[in-house]
Amino acid sequence: MRPSGAPELAETTAPPASREHDPLATVVSATPPWESAGPTGRDAGDPPRIGRFVVLREVGRGAMGVVYAGYDDELDRRVALKLVQTGSHDDPSLGRAQLLREAQALARLIHPNVVAVHEAGEFHGAVFIAMEYVDGVDLQHWLAHKPRSWREVVAALRQAGEGLRAAHDVGLIHRDFKPSNVLVGADGRVRVADFGLATRRGRTGASGHVSGTMSSSTSPALVTLAGSGALVGTPAYMAPEQLRREPATAASDQFAFCVTLWEALYGRRPFAGDSLE
Known part of the structure; x- marks a missing residue:
């Protein structure tokens, strides 16, 4: 149902697929309410x-x-x-x-x-x-829509970088910067989105337990992490200090930003291997 006069919305966010073995899934220690x-x-x-x-x-x-x-x-x-x-x-x-x-x-x-x-x-x-409400797509879909020159890619990521810097200037750390959390509007304006894991500078995340399963044919880097501690974020983009469960800083967001920029330019992430480490 929608109220009289309310606009119909174009659905730009598809329901997420299973995250069981997804290295791009956000890892968070909490229980959904x-x-x-x-x-x-x-x-x-x-x-x-x-x-x-x-x-x-x-x-x-x-x-x-x-x-x-x-x-x-x-x-x-x-x-x-x-x-x-x-x-x-x-x-x-x-x-x-x-x-x-x-x-x-x-x-x-x-x-x-x-x-x-x-x-x-x-x-x-x-x-x-x-x-x-942003009328547009995330960076991942924007890149896949058609070939982009390196100048277009850098220009888009530069806008996202300005958004990250603005958050840092007020003491907020994103902790989950990645292509799916960068929105490119139909007007060409880029916005950083999904601050659901954001924390104030110097604060760690909530402790808890994140469980997952792994088959013998699946790389440990490609599954939901298991263990206690303040491990939050998306493994493929997380800085070393986040993996060590140390407080995230602006540099942690910069690390994720650089991984995202590399992936946008080269079509692959800079790190690959059989384990998370």
């Missing part, structure tokens, strides 16, 4: 809502939460709504409070190369983030 935090109507028969935002459809589901296409009927604009998991703590409110503070900090970050956050709040025990 959204099964009990789905959108609801204010009254019977009303369209489902997250907070004051109308939910049109689910467009993606991943390690950090669920993304919905939505509509802000008060300001008459399209939005993307993300329900973010809050982490596994003895006191779940600690994870919620931390994520809410960081989402609110991101909402104060106004930059043309960062997806704008309009609002952040709590919804049925989870944190929701209402973001700018």
